[in-house]
Structure formats: structure tokens, C-alpha cells
Amino acid sequence: GAGVSQSPRYKVAKRGQDVALRCDPISGHVSLFWYQQALGQGPEFLTYFQNEAQLDKSGLPSDRFFAERPEGSVSTLKIQRTQQEDSAVYLCASSLGLAGGPLTYEQYFGPGTRLTVT
Amino acid sequence: SQQGEEDPQALSIQEGENATMNCSYKTSINNLQWYRQNSGRGLVHLILIRSNEREKHSGRLRVTLDTSKKSSSLLITASRAADTASYFCATDAWYGGSQGNLIFGKGTKLSVKP
Numbered sequence: 001g002a003g004v005s006q007s008p009r010y011k012v013a014k015r016g017q018d019v020a021l022r023c024d025p026i027s028g029h030v031s032l033f034w035y036q037q038a039l040g041q042g043p044e045f046l047t048y049f050q051n052e053a054q055l056d057k058s059g060l061p062s063d064r065f066f067a068e069r070p071e072g073s074v075s076t077l078k079i080q081r082t083q084q085e086d087s088a089v090y091l092c093a094s095s096l097g098l099a100g101g102p103l104t105y106e107q108y109f110g111p112g113t114r115l116t117v118t
Numbered sequence: 119s120q121q122g123e124e125d126p127q128a129l130s131i132q133e134g135e136n137a138t139m140n141c142s143y144k145t146s147i148n149n150l151q152w153y154r155q156n157s158g159r160g161l162v163h164l165i166l167i168r169s170n171e172r173e174k175h176s177g178r179l180r181v182t183l184d185t186s187k188k189s190s191s192l193l194i195t196a197s198r199a200a201d202t203a204s205y206f207c208a209t210d211a212w213y214g215g216s217q218g219n220l221i222f223g224k225g226t227k228l229s230v231k232p
Contacts, residue, residue, distance in 0.1 A: 004160070033219055042206050042222030043161070056219065091160060093220075106151075107220060109160035 002026070004110035006092050012116045013082045021077045021113045025094030032075050033107060034067055035091040043091050049075060082117045089114050124207060124226040132231050137194040139226040141207030142187075148210050150183055151220065152192050155204045164192075164205075199232045 005024045013019050025032050031050055035043035036059075045059040051072035060067070064083075069075040079086055089112040097105040125140045143150070149168045153161040167174045167183045167190070174181045180193040194201055204227050208220040 035220075035222075040224070042208075042224050043220075045219040045221065048219055059219070093161075106163045106166065108163070109153075111160045 004092055004094055004108050006090075006110040006113050008113060009111060010114050010116075012118060015082060015084060015117055017082050018078065018080045019082055019115065021079075021090050021115070023075045023077070023092030023094075023110060025073065025075070025092070026096075026108055027073075029094035029096055029108075031095045031097065031105070031107075032069055033093045033095075034075070034077050035093065036061075037089040037091055037112070039088075046077070046090075079115075082115075084117050087115055087117045124205070124223045126226060127224070128227045128229070130229040130231065131197055133197060133199055135197055135230075137197050137201070137228055137230070139192045139205050139228070141190045141192070141223055143190075143207070143209050143221075143223075144188065145209075147185070150181075150190050151208045151210070152179075152181060152190075153206045153208060153222075155206065155225070157203075161206065194228075197228075197230045199230050202228060202230045204228070 007022045011019055033048050034046040036046050037043040047060055047067045048056040049069040052069050064080045066078045091109055091112045093107040093109045095105040095107045123142050131137055147169055149166055151166045152164040154164055155161045165176045165179055165181050167181050169185055178195045183190045204225040206222050206225045208222045
């Protein structure tokens with residue numbers, strides 16, 4: 001079956017522009033995560049959805065970052081008034097089960113969206 | 119902030135040799151996972167080891183976990199050029215407020231020369 005897909009794969013934005021990054025998780029996956037990966041670093045957690053509920057947004061770096069998953073499937077990460085420090089690869093991951101409990105489910109990652117802010 | 123710290127940061131070996139990467143972490147964990155990332159691509163899950171396990175095998179991969187030392191190692195045997203990638207350890211530290219998100223290290227960049 002299809003894996004996690006993300007679009008666009010590459011995005012160049014001028015500083016101050018708003019951007020929207022899309023994630024299509026694997027069908028039926030309950031949990032959806034967004035991560036930010038700076039060059040040469042490991043991914044860092046941004047936010048987590050369980051179905052349509054955003055249960056954890058502790059990793060969002062500022063109030064310019066906003067994520068939604070209105071129907072519990074596709075998710076959008078929006079960055080308002082982009083800054084150069086927002087340049088990174090944004091990774092989306094989904095998993096079958098509920099996170100935050102004693103069981104751990106494998107997270108399946110999309111290819112990421114590389115955002116460059118000029 | 120990042121939990122894990124991989125060692126070495128970069129590793130270059132010849133095809134057929136074994137590659138060993140280490141990961142240290144800071145807090146108590148439920149489990150630890152290893153991921154591979156090819157250049158310009160997303161992460162691929164390799165193996166998960168739970169906190170009550172000490173060793174796990176999957177094909178040419180062998181993972182060990184020492185919770186007393188808060189460390190793990192990933193061994194790739196008989197390496198191939200296709201193993202060239204960055205390898206990350208990630209912990210799933212379930213604690214109050216956490217929703218099971220993964221906490222990654224900075225990665226080890228492995229280069230396997232044919």
C-alpha cells in the first residue's frame with residue numbers, strides 16, 4: 001500500500017511569506033506526528049495528533065507555527081511570516097496505534113518537505 | 119532538545135566490514151529504536167528494542183541495549199555500499215505530558231566504500 005506522502009517536496013519562500021505543508025498519512029493510522037530536521041541534525045518533535053485531536057504541541061517553536069488535522073486524516077502544518085531560521089526539512093510520520101502508552105508502534109515517515117526561506 | 123547522542127558522528131568502512139554505532143541517552147525510556155535515512159529521503163525504521171530486552175537481531179542488524187548505562191549499539195555485519203546512510207537512534211520516553219513522540223540523536227553518517 002501507499003506510504004506517507006508529503007507535498008510539496010521542496011518549497012522556497014521569501015522571508016515573511018506564509019507556507020502550508022501537507023501530509024497524507026497511511027490510511028487508518030490514528031497517530032500523526034510532525035518533526036523538524038535542521039541540516040546535519042536529527043529530527044525534533046513539533047506536534048502530535050490522535051485522530052483529529054492535537055494532543056501535544058509542545059515542540060512548536062513559536063506561535064507562527066500552526067498544525068491541523070480536521071478530519072483525522074490529512075494534516076497541514078502552516079508557518080506564518082516565515083523566518084530564515086525556519087529553513088529545515090519538515091517530516092511527517094504516522095503510526096497505527098495510540099501513542100503515549102506502554103506500547104510503542106512503529107512510526108512511518110514521509111519523504112519530508114525541504115523548506116528554504118530566503 | 120535532543121536526547122540521544124550517537125557515536126561516532128561519521129564512520130567510513132570498506133564493503134564487507136562490520137559497522138558499529140553507539141547511542142547514549144539521558145532519561146528513562148520505554149524503548150529505543152534505530153532509523154536509517156538516505157540522503158534527501160525520509161527515515162526508515164530498522165529495529166525496535168524494548169527497555170526489558172538486552173539484544174535483538176534482524177537480518178544483518180544486531181542491537182544491544184544497556185539501560186544501566188543508558189546506551190545502545192547498532193551493529194551492521196558484512197556491510198554493503200547500499201548501507202551508506204545516516205543512522206539515528208530514537209527513544210520513546212513516555213512520561214507525564216509526553217505523547218510518545220520520538221526523541222532523536224544527531225545521527226552517525228556511515229559511508230561504505232565498494
